[in-house]
Amino acid sequence: MRRVITGAALIIASLLTSCVVPIPLEGEEQTFNPPRFLRDFCLPGYVLSVVVDSEEYETIKLVVQDLDVNDGIEFRIFKDYYQCSSSSEPSDCHMKLITEGEIPPTGGDPNSEYGYDVSTYTYPLKKSLLCSSSSGDTLGSSHLIEVVVTDAFLRDSTRWPYWRNSIGGSDVWSFIVECVSGGVKSKLPDPEGDESGDSD
Numbered sequence: 001m002r003r004v005i006t007g008a009a010l011i012i013a014s015l016l017t018s019c020v021v022p023i024p025l026e027g028e029e030q031t032f033n034p035p036r037f038l039r040d041f042c043l044p045g046y047v048l049s050v051v052v053d054s055e056e057y058e059t060i061k062l063v064v065q066d067l068d069v070n071d072g073i074e075f076r077i078f079k080d081y082y083q084c085s086s087s088s089e090p091s092d093c094h095m096k097l098i099t100e101g102e103i104p105p106t107g108g109d110p111n112s113e114y115g116y117d118v119s120t121y122t123y124p125l126k127k128s129l130l131c132s133s134s135s136g137d138t139l140g141s142s143h144l145i146e147v148v149v150t151d152a153f154l155r156d157s158t159r160w161p162y163w164r165n166s167i168g169g170s171d172v173w174s175f176i177v178e179c180v181s182g183g184v185k186s187k188l189p190d191p192e193g194d195e196s197g198d199s200d
Helices: 007-016 090-094
Strands: 047-051 057-065 073-079 097-103 118-126 142-153 166-180
Touching (some): 097 118
Antiparallel strands (some): 073 142, 142 166
8 A cells, every 4th residue: 555645744754854953932032141240259348438539549349250251341330329210310310320441351261360250350449439528428428339240231321220221131249438537536626615626
């Protein structure tokens, strides 16, 4: 008896004897490996004391792991960004962005202190950006500093979260800045009527 092979059977036979190349499903998104902070090694740890109006620089240490060893890592540093909301003006939130830069790629350095896919980057940050009398800072003022890393920030600053929206995810490391002043003297009035606080 002659066997009749249908069109469906021919297709199945050809699939079993050939390489099958998967076709991406509609709506399937690209997988990203966003960078992440190794917070235990970042400096400062939790609190940083900064003299108001200091003209010096504070060196902060960013330690970031990124599997994409040939890509640079964008970062932005924000001050008191929690004061922003989706109802804020984007320009107001831009005032919370105090600086930005890029961490160079590791290139898969086998001699890296923390691993071939970990970048260690020290960044000099102006202390006057952290504590400034023109911003109303005095002895005892404090601010939340947030460092955000990502593969790339969106260039459209009108989308919430303003100035922090990124492609493929991001990570945030934060610490508190406490504003101090050098040579702080007592502000209590002197018994003799001298309120300067000097104890000559």
